[in-house]
Amino acid sequence: MVEDLLASSPGLLNFGIFFLLATVLLLVILGFVTYAILAERKVMGFMQLRQGPNQVGGRWGLLQTVADVLKLLIKEDTIPKSADRPLFILAPVIAFAPAFMVVAVIPFTDKLQFADIGVGLLYYIAISGISTVGIVTGGWASNNKYALLGGMRAAAQMISYEIPLVMSVLGVILLAGSLNLNDIVDAQSSGWYILKQPIGFIIFLVASIAELNRTPFDLPEAESELVAGFHVEYSGFRWAFFMLSEYVYLFAMASLTTVLFLGGWGPLPFMDFIPGAVWFSLKFSLIVFLLIWVRVTLPRLRADQLMEFGWKVLLPVALANIFLTALLKELFNFM
């Protein structure tokens, strides 16, 4: 359906259709974010032997996040007097827009994808880097020392962990021979890359958690050290935008992991009577659960440990993985 639209000649009608589709996707993602937050709180609750939200919206707290968002919407919008006003307003926008832009290249099923770009994987990694500019801007514009420290940490962490992230993906690119996410999924019909690239998968998972700024790598917003990190001065809807971009990245990163390592919409052998969309959402939910699990289990790293781990452990291992993959591919024609 979308393929025909992508190939058709441009015009106002097409623009309207794409605008509508993008709005629908935004709403779907907002729905995901609402229930991802609830799921995270519930899972965290169960893992810590608590109940989690159970008051608003029945026994499962189904309307808890809706109530929270409503509260944020009607909250007073405060801008500190000595903050840098234009940048303070612009920063949440710069942080959120790339988060939604990266979702465009993710192939959800073989029929549902919004942009089939030749360099889809590179596009994802490039665009997601822009968010950090928004975070640093927000930290600086708040004119608050904790916010600035959080922004600085975010920048250092993004640059250190983007390199192992890209390097770990190179193994997949070597095997698939393409940067296009559709081709990568097609190349996995004989076997998922989590089996052929186990080291790459682990590096990718660790680096992606760091890129998502989640525990154990949540130094930019470490509550016990920096009050709330780069968004100390933000409240109401502007704060909601920072949180929203974080969870949209969770959605995008879990989708990307599914596409790169778990075969996207591809089914398990003998199970192809189940439609691709169901497979995709199953694998996607598994990754989201894994990310929540990691968050609940591990304590936060120290800033110096974070840098050492990124540069001295992840990067050499990722380089060795590329070397090994190239050797195996060339010498034994394996995979």
Next chain:
Amino acid sequence: MSLSGEMIAFILLSLVAIIGGILLINLTRVVHMVIALVFTFISVAGLYVLLSAEFLAAVQILIYSGAITIIMLFGIMLTRHNDTSEKTAGVWRKLLLIAGIAGFGLASYAGIYNLDIPVQETKLHEDNTRQIGMALYSDHMIPFELTSVLLLAALIGAIILAKKDDEKKEGEES
């Protein structure tokens, strides 16, 4: 010059790029300038997409988003927070400058508009990532390797410089 979608996109992107460049020069605060620079770089990447050089566009954003963040951090750390710059130029000088720029703009517009660039059939827009890879690893192998050696040397130089500083400090403290 027809007003197609591509033309509209080109006009918007080039406007953002030029305005970003002008703001970069005219704003007074370092962080504001860097944000203006972000807009310029991103819209230049958009122009690359219009020229169907999507690999170049992605690399442009990939490289510069990291670089800009670093520039911003240096800007924050190396300048005073409430620094203001003094205005030096007088009114007459500004007027003359504007006239000069407008003249130059008109001259180059006239020159470029009448320039006849022969269009040759190329296949550069198809599969250009693969083509870039082929060209880099076959025809331009030696320059590519030399560049990487140069970058490596710069990297090692930076490490040596930073390392020396550290040892001195430790020596001073003890």
